[in-house]
Amino acid sequence: SQQGEEDPQALSIQEGENATMNCSYKTSINNLQWYRQNSGRGLVHLILIRSNEREKHSGRLRVTLDTSKKSSSLLITASRAADTASYFCAPIYNNNDMRFGAGTRLTVKP
């Protein structure tokens, strides 16, 4: 399968803690995107990291990419209840194909 595989499937933390989600993929990529989906809503783009980049930041988000291990991680620092959502990684392969994984369901307790 070409899709990204997120880990863990579910994560529950307290407000203020950091949340780390991981994504693994199978073959070479052009770039990798992370999306958030609140319950009953559409997906929202969070960040895009290119294959020649190792780390990217956006506000409280930090994304890393390790192409040698074919993996990426999304770190949310100082989490808030509003961060409760499902998070999906989407590797974009050299054939311009993008597949979403099943996602990580994050619950942040106030």
Added chain:
Amino acid sequence: EAGVAQSPRYKIIEKRQSVAFWCNPISGHATLYWYQQILGQGPKLLIQFQNNGVVDDSQLPKDRFSAERLKGVDSTLKIQPAKLEDSAVYLCASSAGQGYTGELFFGEGSRLTVL
């Protein structure tokens, strides 16, 4: 800037009936995507349009699903006849460039329940 518009938001039908979903992408976006998202799973691409041409429909069940994008703007996705397993959220997305070089903008989705 207006986002991706979808309608209807909710639809309940009996199996073997037909249903149609409509999507209006962000103005100027060349690429339009339809995804199917079954509860608890990630979105699965059904079809991708570049302007009004089909780029990828390899996962579209063509015996019952059809989609068109007239004049390279809005799009409709039709299911006829519907099966129980078609119960899902149908998400429309658009992007400015070709392929997946940039971010996708998603609509709120159309939730289909087939009884």
